[in-house]
Amino acid sequence: MTISEIIFYLFSATIIFFSILTVTSRRILRAAVYLLFVLVSTAGLYFMLNYHFLAAVQLTLYAGGIVVLIIFSILLTSHISQKFEPVGIKKQIFSAIAMAAGAILSIMVILNYGFNSLITVADNPTMNTIGYGLLNYGKNGYALPFEVISILLLAAMFASIVIAKKDKKTN
Amino acid sequence: MDFSFTVWIPLLPLILFVFLGLTSGSIRPKISGYIGTAGMTITTLMSYFVAYQYFFNRPAGSETFEKIIAFNTVWLNLTEKLQINLGVLLDPISVMMLVVITTVSLMVHIYSIGYMNGEKGYSRFFSFLSLFSFSMLGLVVATNIFQMYICWELVGVSSYLLISFYYERPTAVAAGKKAFIVTRFADLGFLIGILLLSFVSGTFDFVSLTDPQGALITQGSSLTFMGLSVMTWALVLIFMGGAGKSAMFPLHIWLPDAMEGPTPVSALIHAATMVVAGVYLVARLFPLYVFAAPDALTIVGYVGGITSLFAAVIACTQNDIKRVLAFSTMSQIGYMMLALGVSGYGDHHGLGFMASMFHLFTHAMFKALLFLAAGAIIHAVHSNFMTEMGGLRKYLPITHITFLIACLTIAGIPPFSGFFSKDEILTAAWEHDKFLFFIEYAVAGLTAFYMFRLYFNVFWGKDRHYHHTPHESPLVMTGPLMFLAAASMFTGFIPFSSLVTSDSKPFESHIEWMIAIPSILIGVIGILVAMWFYKKENGISEKMAGGLKHLYKWSYNKFYMDEVYLFVTKKIIFNNISRPAAWFDRHVVDGTMNGIASVTNRTSSGIKGFQSGQLQKYGFVFVSGVIILVFTFIYIWFN
Amino acid sequence: MTAVIPLHYFLIVSTLMFFIGIYGFLTRKNLITILMSVELILNSVNINFVAFNRYLFPGELQGHFFTLFIIAVAAAEAAVAIAIIISVYRRFTNIDVERVDTMKH
Numbered sequence: 001m002t003i004s005e006i007i008f009y010l011f012s013a014t015i016i017f018f019s020i021l022t023v024t025s026r027r028i029l030r031a032a033v034y035l036l037f038v039l040v041s042t043a044g045l046y047f048m049l050n051y052h053f054l055a056a057v058q059l060t061l062y063a064g065g066i067v068v069l070i071i072f073s074i075l076l077t078s079h080i081s082q083k084f085e086p087v088g089i090k091k092q093i094f095s096a097i098a099m100a101a102g103a104i105l106s107i108m109v110i111l112n113y114g115f116n117s118l119i120t121v122a123d124n125p126t127m128n129t130i131g132y133g134l135l136n137y138g139k140n141g142y143a144l145p146f147e148v149i150s151i152l153l154l155a156a157m158f159a160s161i162v163i164a165k166k167d168k169k170t171n
Numbered sequence: 172m173d174f175s176f177t178v179w180i181p182l183l184p185l186i187l188f189v190f191l192g193l194t195s196g197s198i199r200p201k202i203s204g205y206i207g208t209a210g211m212t213i214t215t216l217m218s219y220f221v222a223y224q225y226f227f228n229r230p231a232g233s234e235t236f237e238k239i240i241a242f243n244t245v246w247l248n249l250t251e252k253l254q255i256n257l258g259v260l261l262d263p264i265s266v267m268m269l270v271v272i273t274t275v276s277l278m279v280h281i282y283s284i285g286y287m288n289g290e291k292g293y294s295r296f297f298s299f300l301s302l303f304s305f306s307m308l309g310l311v312v313a314t315n316i317f318q319m320y321i322c323w324e325l326v327g328v329s330s331y332l333l334i335s336f337y338y339e340r341p342t343a344v345a346a347g348k349k350a351f352i353v354t355r356f357a358d359l360g361f362l363i364g365i366l367l368l369s370f371v372s373g374t375f376d377f378v379s380l381t382d383p384q385g386a387l388i389t390q391g392s393s394l395t396f397m398g399l400s401v402m403t404w405a406l407v408l409i410f411m412g413g414a415g416k417s418a419m420f421p422l423h424i425w426l427p428d429a430m431e432g433p434t435p436v437s438a439l440i441h442a443a444t445m446v447v448a449g450v451y452l453v454a455r456l457f458p459l460y461v462f463a464a465p466d467a468l469t470i471v472g473y474v475g476g477i478t479s480l481f482a483a484v485i486a487c488t489q490n491d492i493k494r495v496l497a498f499s500t501m502s503q504i505g506y507m508m509l510a511l512g513v514s515g516y517g518d519h520h521g522l523g524f525m526a527s528m529f530h531l532f533t534h535a536m537f538k539a540l541l542f543l544a545a546g547a548i549i550h551a552v553h554s555n556f557m558t559e560m561g562g563l564r565k566y567l568p569i570t571h572i573t574f575l576i577a578c579l580t581i582a583g584i585p586p587f588s589g590f591f592s593k594d595e596i597l598t599a600a601w602e603h604d605k606f607l608f609f610i611e612y613a614v615a616g617l618t619a620f621y622m623f624r625l626y627f628n629v630f631w632g633k634d635r636h637y638h639h640t641p642h643e644s645p646l647v648m649t650g651p652l653m654f655l656a657a658a659s660m661f662t663g664f665i666p667f668s669s670l671v672t673s674d675s676k677p678f679e680s681h682i683e684w685m686i687a688i689p690s691i692l693i694g695v696i697g698i699l700v701a702m703w704f705y706k707k708e709n710g711i712s713e714k715m716a717g718g719l720k721h722l723y724k725w726s727y728n729k730f731y732m733d734e735v736y737l738f739v740t741k742k743i744i745f746n747n748i749s750r751p752a753a754w755f756d757r758h759v760v761d762g763t764m765n766g767i768a769s770v771t772n773r774t775s776s777g778i779k780g781f782q783s784g785q786l787q788k789y790g791f792v793f794v795s796g797v798i799i800l801v802f803t804f805i806y807i808w809f810n
Numbered sequence: 811m812t813a814v815i816p817l818h819y820f821l822i823v824s825t826l827m828f829f830i831g832i833y834g835f836l837t838r839k840n841l842i843t844i845l846m847s848v849e850l851i852l853n854s855v856n857i858n859f860v861a862f863n864r865y866l867f868p869g870e871l872q873g874h875f876f877t878l879f880i881i882a883v884a885a886a887e888a889a890v891a892i893a894i895i896i897s898v899y900r901r902f903t904n905i906d907v908e909r910v911d912t913m914k915h
Binding site (some may be wrong): 004005006008012015016019020022023024028031032035036038039042046047048049050051056057058061065066069070072073074076077078084087091092095096099100102103106107110111115118125129130133134139140142145146149152153155156157159160161162164166 | 837853881
Binding site for chain 1 (some may be wrong): 381791794798801802805
């Protein structure tokens with residue numbers, strides 16, 4: 001067993017374990033922290049796949065941004081010590097059965113499909129490549145989605161402000 | 172002569188009905204009475220004019236009275252051959268009926284102005300009278316059997332409305348319902364008969380139906396059902412409708428109760444006009460009865476004979492004067508039916524037909540007179556019961572005289588009109604069926620007896636204790652009495668045999684004194700017995716009643732026919748048919764509907780949870796569905 | 811470095827993560843935890859993209875870029891969702907999905 005395998009198994013185990021904890025924990029702040037672990041481990045997987053930039057983005061945006069945002073909103077809306085009521089056992093069982101079935105189905109499909117993996121080069125795309133790709137409108141260029149995303153971000157920002165703003169009338 | 176204006180004879184009362192009905196409450200009741208009477212006067216004058224033109228002004232050289240279609244319009248086009256028309260057919264009997272109906276109706280209108288004075292619903296009364304006149308006139312001038320059926324039902328409706336005129340009295344309401352249901356039941360037979368007849372003949376039209384040379388007469392006899400030809404069945408069923416309307420045994424039970432209506436209504440509808448509709452119906456289809464279904468005609472004759480005897484026996488014991496008159500009406504209509512039953516077709520063989528129509532005519536006059544006079548008596552005494560009357564001849568002189576004339580007429584004493592018509596019937600019966608003939612003799616005696624029992628009880632005997640001294644009615648009421656009394660006295664001299672005959676050809680008839688004299692004697696005996704019993708209160712009648720205890724009791728209770736009906740309907744039909752039907756309806760039919768409803772209800776409340784509005788449930792279903800779909804696809808794909 | 815780990819290992823991990831996310835989405839009541847489940851789902855997709863890109867099309871960067879965009883979209887989505895959650899909380903003093911079932915008010 002190579003070191004990379006060990007690392008992979010470690011990350012995978014972390015991801016799955018903490019994912020489960022995220023969706024089952026009855027303390028919301030802990031759930032957020034477990035989510036953070038999952039996201040960091042995912043970034044680890046990206047590192048393993050030699051996408052360093054992506055891993056960094058994952059860490060900063062996801063782990064740094066979104067999780068912090070979530071934690072903020074948790075602090076705004078709940079008590080830290082608050083525990084959720086346990087979920088109805090029927091709901092849990094049915095959902096679990098359905099999801100297990102779905103997972104098994106998907107995994108069966110994946111295992112039955114012979115992927116034609118071509119591991120030739122495992123080079124890390126340089127920042128230059130990524131920058132050109134984002135701003136290029138030719139082949140392998142993503143200027144358009146990039147712009148669309150920027151507009152989306154703007155719209156989302158406005159939307160969040162408008163929605164979260166206190167309504168004068170209701171006060 | 173153009174008779175097309177005759178369409179206004181039925182239409183004018185219809186217009187009056189609509190007008191009076193719509194304006195009742197907005198114009199003074201008195202005014203609506205005058206309007207109704209004026210309209211009826213015009214109708215009457217038109218009818219008289221038509222009768223004069225038809226009978227006495229016919230085209231030169233024609234021996235027979237032609238059937239004239241004065242007006243005809245297609246109303247419903249069922250098939251190319253079968254269509255329902257509305258129109259006016261003039262022939263001797265319909266013209267004669269026009270005269271009868273309009274005369275009696277006019278008299279009743281005039282009389283009602285006085286009689287109904289101050290009653291609630293005065294204008295409603297007049298509008299209903301107009302409705303009735305319209306329907307009855309439409310009935311007699313019908314060109315086809317379907318128009319007749321329509322008017323027949325309209326007549327039934329107006330009869331119902333007028334019987335229950337005092338709708339605040341439960342008895343009146345019950346009587347109205349009874350009349351409606353019984354006649355409706357009979358009309359079911361009529362309708363089936365019409366359907367059978369039109370099925371066999373392919374036409375509704377009277378002219379082609381009753382053409383004695385036509386092919387239809389022989390057509391129906393080829394098809395048979397249970398040993399009788401279809402034509403016989405059709406005609407017997409049609410007669411069932413006629414029997415219901417004319418209160419023939421055993422469908423008579425509604426007529427005595429119908430006396431709950433105002434007395435002028437009894438005079439118009441339940442004595443003179445509507446109840447003879449059955450006779451008219453048979454007379455209208457007479458050639459069919461004679462040629463295609465002589466068996467049916469025999470049934471007609473025997474039903475008439477039995478009814479006349481049956482009703483006469485009951486009439487002898489009743490105490491309510493209107494009921495006595497009601498049973499007398501039944502008895503007299505039985506006479507007419509019997510006369511039709513013993514008649515043949517063509518000149519002297521058609522004596523019975525002529526006699527029946529003649530009797531219908533005279534009976535309308537004297538029976539309307541009797542009822543109107545009874546109304547005057549009731550008006551004066553405020554009671555219907557002859558036990559509460561007596562010695563009224565001093566107080567009501569005009570009513571007394573006219574009533575006496577009517578009694579003599581119905582008893583068949585010459586020279587009053589009843590004698591002539593009854594004699595013709597007796598002659599026809601003698602020539603045809605001896606059994607019916609002797610029944611009629613018996614009935615003649617009974618008729619004289621019960622009428623004079625009524626007469627002596629009311630006008631002679633001791634004075635009773637009255638609330639106030641009875642006084643004679645105003646002229647508006649006595650006028651019609653006098654007119655009808657005159658009619659009863661003199662209409663007997665109308666030469667009916669040269670006017671209204673079975674084949675529309677005049678023939679000679681003369682009084683058979685060998686038959687007439689015994690009949691007069693029987694009448695006189697009846698009168699004398701009644702006089703002996705009732706002129707002075709001497710207890711003989713009570714002794715007689717005691718001697719014939721059982722017969723008296725049976726007769727007094729109308730032979731328990733009402734009870735039989737109640738037993739049959741309540742005990743047998745309600746218990747064995749209606750209850751299970753109601754149970755079936757309530758539990759199976761309704762149960763099915765309720766079951767559908769409750770299953771829907773339960774299902775929807777069961778699946779209500781699906782529509783919880785909760786995203787997670789939707790999500791669960793969605794994801795599970797996708798998984799199942801994918802699984803299914805993959806399963807199919809790899810197999 | 812990655813040669814020894816087959817592609818489907820990554821896919822299995824992401825599949826498990828995906829279904830765990832859906833499980834959380836279906837069972838949790840708190841809006842924020844639902845949001846976290848959604849993040850898990852997005853993340854599992856990201857892993858797929860990245861793994862496919864690396865193993866099947868190593869010369870190109872489509873998967874890489876789409877992961878990048880998805881992260882951006884996820885960030886925007888999280889911002890809007892949290893704005894909504896706070897707004898809801900202000901109205902109902904509660905962010906339990908089962909109790910927030912009226913659209914009016």
